[in-house]
Amino acid sequence: MIKKILKSYDYTLIFTVFLLCVFGLIMVYSSSMISSVTRYGAESDYFFNKQLITILVGSVAFAAAAVIPYRVLLTGKVLKTIMFLSVGLLVILFVYGHTAGNAKSWIKVAGFTMQPAEFVKLSVIIYLAAVYEKKQAYINHFKKAVMPPLFFTAFICLLIVLQPDVGTAVIIAMILGAMVLSSGMSWRSISGLVLMGLIFVILFSPLAALFSDKLFTEERVSRFQGVTDPFGTEEDAGYHLANSLYAIGSGGMTGLGLGNSVQKYGYLPESHTDFIMAIIAEELGILGVLFVLGLLGVLIFKGFYIARKCEDAFGTLLAVGISSMIAIQACINLGGLTGLLPITGVTLPFISYGGSSMLVLLISAGLLVNVSMFNNYREKYKSGAAIKVDKKQKPKFKTPVPYKM
Template identity: 45%
Template sequence: MVVKILKNMDFSILFAVLALSAFGTVMVYSASMVSGVMVYDVTPEYFFKKQLFSWALGLVALFAGIIIPYKNYRKLFKLILLVTVILLILVFVIGQTSNNAQSWITLPLIGQFQPAEVAKMALIIYLAAIYTKKKSYIEDFTRGLLPPIIITMAIVAMIFKQPDLGTAVIALAVSGLIIMSSGLKRTHLFFMISLAVITSFVLYNFGLSEEQLSRFDGAYQPFQYADDSGYQLINSYLAIHNGGLIGTGLGAGVQKLGYLPEAHTDFIMAVIAEELGFIGVAVVLGLLALIVLRGFVVSMHSHDNFGRLLCIGVAGLIGIQAIINLGGLTGLIPLTGVPLPFVSFGGTSLLMMMFSAGILINVHAVSRIRKVQQEQQAA
């Protein structure tokens, strides 16, 4: 079966993932080699070596996602959800604080990782499995639709409480995409949209901290808060402006030299824009778009509802996270601190993104194998 899967892979997704992740590793080195010494008091190669190790693990995760039959996740979705909840609880017990968020834990043999990144994929698997199971009575709101929504909101609330607003928003948006694709009634869809609008209003007015609210000022009035919440965005603008069409050259960017905070994580696209120009940005966006669009195409050709919802969730996750990251560094939305998929520094994020891409490839391969088998039987 493994040989058949490898022969029937979607090589366009595989190429895009490998190209983006390898390129991202190089850009992490370019973006962090100076700030590593000046800001973090480590060697110039520190973040590059960590990302290179994460990329190697990511290749293993990608291969695992490709060869493990995706239907196994449907059988294990309860266990996956339970482990995820335990990990999120552990964050509040033994979690480590970084950038004012208690989001990291360290476990034996595994090391340091971010459970919220795992939770996004776990929610996709859970919702795809549970709504496939409830497909025959999905129009029954209290019996079919509501219980998974309550569980989803509880997990999102745990992520938000860390606090990790960016990851919570992504998890909620991807969950909403899967729910809307599950076959619910139009009246229920209208109710869900209304609930999301009301929740956003209440959250903005009563649920955000002063620091989180200041990000709105930084996004929409950056020059009035140039020494505070607008500082990052202004330097992001300068990096994008400096790059022009072809950029200043790989490694020759200026804004990463202490002017642009978190250059190797949230703002790595600004570094790409400065050093490789519009052309470099276009290539990265093109590869991300290819993965997302191919993911939705694979979902349409999946022969079962679980595979369809799984692909919608994964493609939505990659697309939504990319939009939020890019929206933050261009001032379209407030900064949320989420990494650019496959490119930004971050071991857990890279690992989960490559694993999720492997799932897309597996669904495509299994669907293609089944189609060939059906054609052979019909002949």
């Protein structure tokens, strides 16, 4: 049994995840070695060591998520505990939260700092996948199936926006959209949701105007100004983007060489977090950028392929949610540092420095590996053992016979 399970793991997927982590670790050191000393008064390997510890801890969590059957998350007590802790941590932020970057998004405990919103992203994915599987029989019933998950997710997004952390709230909303499209709802129900959203925006507009000074702060408006004219506002709103573009433009095809970035010498703030890809472009050129994009592309493609192969709704939606999270986060980060989108502070998955983000991503990747293993095991050793459901039911999910571990 154990040999069959080990043969069912997707080792290409596992290798891709850890290759991203190792490459990211190297670039975290390269991009932060100067700012660690000049800005934070620490050793040059300060952020490298912290990221290394996170990856080591995350690897244990990755292994656990890859081994423990993912359908354990459907257990009532487990699911309720996950959601209770998620909401609880977001509420605690308003009392004991630590402010950094104009957002009260961190909790400090015994010298360690965590960002609850990062963990909430995965919690919402698990919650939506579980709810939509349990409601497959009446997935298009607005009152029982469609609206409750949306209201709960909207409440989570509201708590995050109030920190304020608009970027994470937008990511969760987009993940919700991807999972709704994959949930088996009819296009009629989805069209109804879109119409309701438009009506809400129209009704909300006058209220938003009353609180425009709080919703559209000077800092948020400046981000849009920086995108439209980065070099014209280089001393102010466009400072980050202008220096990011300088870094990208100076890299050429092969870059200036690993460790030879100029922009990391205090010109480009957050060079090891939000703008680490700009440093990669400067030091390793287009080839380095394509290497990262290729690995992320393999990971995202495999995630959606796993979702396509999975025969139970929970596994399918779990894979869709995780793959969407990685893809959306990568697109927002790359859009921000190239000027296609406003800068939101979203990190590049598996590459940027960030303990909470890395830990959540490794757990998520472990769950993806877990779903893939069950798929492969079923195809190789449980062929024909799936329980078929009514062909008229949408989506046409099948529930595989679970095996004992």
